[in-house]
Amino acid sequence: MCTKRLNIVVAACKNNGIGVNGSIPWRLKKDMAMFRHITSDTVDESKQNAVIMGRKTWMSIPDKFRPLKNRVNIILSNTLSESPDGTYIVKNFQQALSLVNSDKMKQQIESVHIIGGSSVYKEAMESDYDCRVYLTKVDADFECDTFLPPIEESLFQRVKNPSNIPSDVQEENGIQFTYEIYDKTTDQSDRESPVSR
Ligand SMILES: NC(=O)c1ccc[n+]([C@@H]2O[C@H](COP(=O)([O-])OP(=O)(O)OC[C@H]3O[C@@H](n4cnc5c(N)ncnc54)[C@H](OP(=O)(O)O)[C@@H]3O)[C@@H](O)[C@H]2O)c1
Structure with a gap:
């Protein structure tokens, strides 16, 4: 594999917050299952996906x-x-991308997922790579100290959810949330039909 696309996976609440005091301010089991599914599933069973994260995100995982x-x-x-x-x-x-594209790893890795935090998301979104953002929009207010950088409208277009990602409003513990997908392609001919934001 030569990484063509970076997949950003993130859940953000109304103020674009993603974390507080080193953890995620909400608990949504369904969203965690979706995270697992997006970051783990492969078409080729002999391969795995890579997850790239900052040290604090690593420390935030139990x-x-x-x-x-x-x-x-x-x-x-x-x-x-x-x-x-x-x-x-x-x-x-850059070293992370060199690693996933190295001769040894490219045989083993199917796709690459960027799983936080803030500056890692920003670097991926601003890179020259095609990029897909899997955003869980949490429709609630939470106090946060870490935020998702803006998904620039001039670069990213919202696209239709694939059939395995629900488009309707989800609810758990009285919190509503939706799954949205945004694509940035470097090749204009690859663009899917946009969905209005
Ligand atoms: N809601 C969500 O979807 C979601 C997802 C992920 C994380 N979070 C939350 O976000 C918070 C953690 O994110 P964060 O933004 O504070 O930290 P982070 O990006 O996870 O970690 C920051 C650290 O990672 C290293 N790092 C990051 N970018 C780097 C780069 N380009 N080059 C070299 N090293 C780099 C540095 O480690 P060193 O200091 O060791 O050099 C830096 O101090 C937690 O609250 C977590 O629960 C939420």
Whole structure:
């Protein structure tokens, strides 16, 4: 594989908040299951997807769930001196992409998912790569200290959800949320029909 597209997977509430005090301010089991499904499923069963994350996102994952199973875990950090078991540490975003495109890894990896936090999302959205944002829009207010950078309207178009991602409003614990998908393509001929925002 030579990475053609970066898949950003994120849940944000009304103020575009994604986190507070090192964790996610809401608990939505259905959304966690969707996260697992988007980041883990592969067409080729012999391959895995890669998840690229910042150190604080890594630390926010409970011990018993990390490394995220059946995925190649790549952590961006300049302070971690050793890779936690079952992970790769890289020093910058370019190194992460070089790793997934290396001869060894490209045979094993099907697709690449960017799973936070803030600056990693920004770098992926602003990169020269095609980019798909899987956004869970949480229709509620939460106090947050970490935010999703804007999905620039001039670059990203909302597209129709594939059949495996519901388009209607979801609800759990009295919180409503919806799944939205935005694409940025570098090749105009690849563009799908836009959906109005
Ligand atoms: N709602 C969601 O979908 C979602 C998703 C992910 C995370 N979150 C939440 O967001 C918060 C964590 O995100 P965050 O933005 O604060 O931190 P983060 O991006 O996860 O981690 C920041 C750290 O990652 C490393 N890093 C990030 N970008 C780098 C780069 N380009 N090159 C080298 N190193 C880089 C640095 O580590 P060193 O300091 O070690 O060098 C930096 O201090 C938590 O509250 C988490 O629960 C929410």
